[in-house]
Amino acid sequence: APPGPGRRRMWAGGRVRTHGVLRCGEPATRRTRVVSVADKQGRSGPLTFVVVEHLISQGGRVVVEERQDLVYRPAAGSLPAVSGGEVVPAGAGEWAIEVTPTLLFRFSALTYNAHRIHYDRDYARDVEGYPGLLTHGPLQALAMAEAARARGVGGEVEFTYRLVAPLFDHQGLITSATKESDGVTTSVRDMHGRQTATGQLRGVA
Known part of the structure; x- marks a missing residue:
């Protein structure tokens, strides 16, 4: 569950690893779990970092392994405008x-x-x-x-x-x-x- 109401979820990065071929037309199973949750203090306020793992299997074998790095931050305030330039x-x-x-x-x-x-x-x-x-x-x-x-x-x-x-x-x-x-x-x-x-x-x- 999100760490609290009003927090913005942002995608920070991830990792995808293939262990085989994901084949079209064949049943696949995805299992998802939360690997870790860490609270830190940032310049904009409290931050919560969450790592989520997805395992996709076909024929009883994991063929795709993915980890997603997510960060929840306060919703107050807006991002500074980025100057254009050349x-x-x-x-x-x-x-x-x-x-x-x-x-x-x-x-x-x-x-x-x-x-x-x-x-x-x-x-x-x-x-x-x-x-x-x-x-x-x-x-x-x-x-x-x-x-x-x-x-x-x-x-x-x-x-x-x-x-x-x-x-x-x-x-x-x-x-x-x-x-x-x-x-x-x-x-x-x-x-x-x-x-x-x-x-x-x-x-x-």
Whole structure:
């Protein structure tokens, strides 16, 4: 259960590890548990960090293991507006994704996320105090994973990612993936060069 009324839940990061192939058309079972809960004091007030684990099995074998890092923070106050500055176009090896209200609405529907901060601009601005529609953390993670896949990473992998700053629709989304000897390093930035997410993909031995 949430740590208290009026707290905002934010996605801080996570880890996805594949142990096999998740096959379409076959029954699957997902088991979820809370791994840990930790209370800390932040600059904006009390914070509660929660780690949730999901295990997806087929044929009696775990094929996908996921951990989600969530943080609950006070709802009072609004996020400071991020200054724009010079636009930094997507360069070689980067992938620019146009973030539109339609994209955010469809991703919300796809992930069964009914929170209005992702598709109702008036609510996001007037009630939550955000400067725009909030781009989903999992959408940024998916973009990083797809950028890594385009670099040739596949099979059984472990993907660890961290969300380091909020990203709003008017700020754009540009992702990149750099291949290294032991995997791929990925990231997301806005159109002005401000980094909002990082990730690493490694093959599972």
